[in-house]
Amino acid sequence: MKTWNDYKTISYPMEVIEDVEEGGFVVSYPDLPGCITCGETIEIAIANAIDAKKTWIEAALEEGIIIPEPNYLEDFSGQFKLRIPRSLHRSLAEHSKKEGVSMNQYCVYLLSRNDALYSH
Numbered sequence: 001m002k003t004w005n006d007y008k009t010i011s012y013p014m015e016v017i018e019d020v021e022e023g024g025f026v027v028s029y030p031d032l033p034g035c036i037t038c039g040e041t042i043e044i045a046i047a048n049a050i051d052a053k054k055t056w057i058e059a060a061l062e063e064g065i066i067i068p069e070p071n072y073l074e075d076f077s078g079q080f081k082l083r084i085p086r087s088l089h090r091s092l093a094e095h096s097k098k099e100g101v102s103m104n105q106y107c108v109y110l111l112s113r114n115d116a117l118y119s120h
Contacts, residue, residue, distance in 0.1 A: 007057045012070045
């Protein structure tokens, strides 16, 4: 079983988002569910996040909770093959032409827009 000393050397991806309504910044670790903090400046928010990660991992170790390994973007190529009905292919091609963009760009737009709806 890993200890805090094992986990403190593991680099977990951090997500920093500006809080436009309240001010400051919100920082989370997507691979550590519920590990989130904030700060008035980005420097304070990141310092708080480092403390929050330590506290989160220590609490998980004490409770016997499984701590996930980090999920790095390098593990993903950004490409995948997708088979779709011919009618959908035609519709996507027509819409992308109407918008003046490639079908690839149009599909990325649609996927990212839809993904944003379900990311919260």
